[in-house]
Amino acid sequence: xxxxxxxxxxxxxxxxxxxxxxxxxxxxxxxxxxxxxxxxxxxxxxxxxxxxxxxxxxxxxxxxxxxxxxxxxxxxxxxxxxxxxxxxxxxxxxxxxxxxxxxxxxxxxxxxxxxxxxxxxxxxxxxxxxxxxxxxxxxxxxxxxxxxxxxxxxxxxxxxxxxxxxxxxxxxxxxxxxxxxxxxxxxxxxxxxxxxxxxxxxxxxxxxxxxxxxxxxxxxxxxxxxxxxxxxxxxxxxxxxxxxxxxxxxxxxxxxxxxxxxxxxxxxxxxxxxxxxxxxxxxxxxxxxxxxxxxxxxxxxxxxxxxxxxxxxxxxxxxxxxxxxxxxxxxxxxxxxxxxxxxxxxxxxxxxxxxxxxxxxxxxxxxxxxxxxxxxxxxxxxxxxxxxxxxxxxxxxxxxxxxxxxxxxxxxxxxxxxxxxxxxxxxxxxxxxxxxxxxxxxxxxxxxxxxxxxxxxxxxxxxxxxxxxxxxxxxxxxxxxxxxxxxxxxxxxxxxxxxxxxxxxxxxxxxxxxxxxxxxxxxxxxxxxxxxxxxxxxxxxxxxxxxxxxxxxxxxxxxxxxxxxxxxxxxxxxxxxxxxxxxxxxxxxxxxxxxxxxxxxxxxxxxxxxxxxxxxxxxxxxxxxxxxxxxxxxxxxxxxxxxxxxxxxxxxxxxxxxxxxxxxxxxxxxxxxxxxxxxxxxxxxxxxxxxxxxxxxxxxxxxxxxxxxxxxxxxxxxxxxxxxxxxxxxxxxxxxxxxxxxxxxxxxxxxxxxxxxxxxxxxxxxxxx
Ligand SMILES: NC(=O)C1=CN([C@@H]2O[C@H](COP(=O)(O)OP(=O)(O)OC[C@H]3O[C@@H](n4cnc5c(N)ncnc54)[C@H](OP(=O)(O)O)[C@@H]3O)[C@@H](O)[C@H]2O)C=CC1
Ligand SMILES: CC(=O)C(=O)O
Ligand SMILES: [Mg+2]
Numbered sequence: 001x002x003x004x005x006x007x008x009x010x011x012x013x014x015x016x017x018x019x020x021x022x023x024x025x026x027x028x029x030x031x032x033x034x035x036x037x038x039x040x041x042x043x044x045x046x047x048x049x050x051x052x053x054x055x056x057x058x059x060x061x062x063x064x065x066x067x068x069x070x071x072x073x074x075x076x077x078x079x080x081x082x083x084x085x086x087x088x089x090x091x092x093x094x095x096x097x098x099x100x101x102x103x104x105x106x107x108x109x110x111x112x113x114x115x116x117x118x119x120x121x122x123x124x125x126x127x128x129x130x131x132x133x134x135x136x137x138x139x140x141x142x143x144x145x146x147x148x149x150x151x152x153x154x155x156x157x158x159x160x161x162x163x164x165x166x167x168x169x170x171x172x173x174x175x176x177x178x179x180x181x182x183x184x185x186x187x188x189x190x191x192x193x194x195x196x197x198x199x200x201x202x203x204x205x206x207x208x209x210x211x212x213x214x215x216x217x218x219x220x221x222x223x224x225x226x227x228x229x230x231x232x233x234x235x236x237x238x239x240x241x242x243x244x245x246x247x248x249x250x251x252x253x254x255x256x257x258x259x260x261x262x263x264x265x266x267x268x269x270x271x272x273x274x275x276x277x278x279x280x281x282x283x284x285x286x287x288x289x290x291x292x293x294x295x296x297x298x299x300x301x302x303x304x305x306x307x308x309x310x311x312x313x314x315x316x317x318x319x320x321x322x323x324x325x326x327x328x329x330x331x332x333x334x335x336x337x338x339x340x341x342x343x344x345x346x347x348x349x350x351x352x353x354x355x356x357x358x359x360x361x362x363x364x365x366x367x368x369x370x371x372x373x374x375x376x377x378x379x380x381x382x383x384x385x386x387x388x389x390x391x392x393x394x395x396x397x398x399x400x401x402x403x404x405x406x407x408x409x410x411x412x413x414x415x416x417x418x419x420x421x422x423x424x425x426x427x428x429x430x431x432x433x434x435x436x437x438x439x440x441x442x443x444x445x446x447x448x449x450x451x452x453x454x455x456x457x458x459x460x461x462x463x464x465x466x467x468x469x470x471x472x473x474x475x476x477x478x479x480x481x482x483x484x485x486x487x488x489x490x491x492x493x494x495x496x497x498x499x500x501x502x503x504x505x506x507x508x509x510x511x512x513x514x515x516x517x518x519x520x521x522x523x524x525x526x527x528x529x530x531x532x533x534x535x536x537x538x539x540x541x542x543x544x545x546x547x548x549x550x551x552x553x554x555x556x557x558x559x560x561x562x563x564x565x566x567x568x569x570x571x572x573x574x575x576x577x578x579x580x581x582x583x584x585x586x587x588x589x590x591x592x593x594x595x596x597x598x599x600x601x602x603x604x605x606x607x608x609x610x611x612x613x614x615x616x617x618x619x620x621x622x623x624x625x626x627x628x629x630x631x632x633x634x635x636x637x638x639x640x641x642x643x644x645x646x647x648x649x650x651x652x653x654x655x656x657x658x659x660x661x662x663x664x665x666x667x668x669x670x671x672x673x674x675x676x677x678x679x680x681x682x683x684x685x686x687x688x689x690x691x692x693x694x695x696x697x698x699x700x701x702x703x704x705x706x707x708x709x710x711x712x713x714x715x716x717x718x719x720x721x722x723x724x725x726x727x728x729x730x731x732x733x734x735x736x737x738x739x740x741x742x743x744x745x746x747x748x749x750x751x752x753x754x755x756x757x758x759x760x761x762x763x764x765x766x767x768x769x
Contacts, residue, residue, distance in 0.1 A: 632667025
């Protein structure tokens, strides 16, 4: 079993089996809540809905609830593996719906091998859902199922493999043709696959102007020709040709577009030689495409190449479509997803790839170059603008075509709401990972190189191309553990090692420690012992000497001890007025991303120190592509108390306004005022912060750390951090509870810091020369 397969099994199994759970949106805190949520109070919304069914949108979660339904007959390219085995894919689609567009999903795998059973079962679900997303149902049954459900149901029914795929393919084709200066009416298209996805793509291309006589369809039985008896049906009929051609080889000559929605390896490289100038290769079978991009590129350097996978440029995958087309459809109460809405989605996606690179795009793609061209025919699935462009376009098309029950009345306000969702969606690490990859193999030293979590993280860091790891640890221990955990990385090949018991740099490290800390009680003898026994000291010395670009430590032992060593050896960044370090923590929860400071370092900072650490925190937050909004928190709400700590935070707010006038900041205020504009406005409607604050600044270590750990536990949030601020070089001290995933996150962040710091230093030297 491959390492990725093993990791996927582990991922699905722990900490809880599967990828989904149900969350209650109302607190049931007391007897009265219970009486409202359930009997007797619940009777009121029941009767209201009985009188006016439209009110189900107001009193239940139906309007934001989609069923992802499969019978498991064509699961990805895995074939008919049955409904139970399809469940991980359907749970996966549910997670994508939630993450990318905030839509709740019940995944419904049904044991319904016949069309009739499928249609009866799904249509009976109409009272539960605002929409139906059919998934991985084989052709030709899927066409019949969809047709009958659309006729019976009064909510959107959308077969993702057909229409989601067709929309993305159409956007990619339109953009590729523009790039190749070809007209859709003139092009020859050859498909491999005549199933759900392929036929829907061809149908949509025909409605965009492609000529049926220029389209050639092939499947496992070869060309769809007149008189063929095997596996023919009325959906393939329009593409049948009166011809002697029988195979893909017979028809590929002169093709402008190869549309692969079939199986791995079907397109042999030698066939590419016969295609037209600047051909478009859509090799979209999952998980393995019809031809691998590098093979296609070698055979035809002028080709534009797309796959369904995230590890190559031009990912043509329906994930770019289904979250957003449903977002638009649900938000306007659409009764169907019609041709106009699909066309609006095609145009929005195609246009997005051609847009001038904006700030938002630059952040989303940090490191990559999002300029329209052969390697950027369509946006990446992580482009935050997808929801902002597709959902409004779809909702508008629904309104003009007459299927919207609740047309969007205030479009700018709607787009603003979507914007807020993008910010809260928790995809916050994505730009950091892209930037880390683009930073070209910065080196990261891990003080706790023998720890299982570090070894696992190092493997991911290497596989993802985030950094080049250096592990501090004993070679024999690391070798044994790598073997025990089944990890493939190899010492000396994939990662370097610093052996604390025997390293050629030992003497240099001791000398450097004495040089740096001789006045802090470190004798030559003491330094020798420390360098042998304290891995954080070794990591910090390596960083100081330039043997690495950044360091990660703190998996064992007390934070304070690590901090002392990092402060002593690395020290504070030059130019800081108050050279005390501070720590920023990020919590990613269902309700969004919030930063807390100072969560780990300074026990009782002064107003000046608080202002300075807020500026540093704001700088760090911008690395995530997020504009910081800093609220200085207190038990006092805009002057309601005059206690010493309230006065301190008031003063810090004033200093901050002075030293960072462009930063959206205010204080002192309560935590709930910071997070809710409505509550804030009740007390003080003139605050400099608009909307929700995302950086919470606390008066002391007690309050910051307690708030962080409590919020983390109560909201089951992911903690990224602590991010050590103010150091001269990127050094992060993690906590003993950190997971392997947390180490990978912090590595990516440290690499980006190192890259930006070195780029700035390079620029300064360049300026000086
Ligand atoms: N990138 C994306 O967004 C998407 C990718 N896909 C991928 O497309 C593929 C097809 O999915 P879907 O249409 O839903 O499935 P279907 O089962 O409906 O269709 C599969 C089609 O591929 C044909 N086929 C299978 N093997 C071969 C082969 N060796 N040579 C030629 N044709 C072959 C089948 O032919 P026959 O009928 O003769 O067996 C059939 O026409 C899958 O790999 C899937 O993962 C699907 C949807 C979206
Ligand atoms: C992407 C997708 O839906 C599929 O491969 O089936
Ligand atoms: Mg699918």
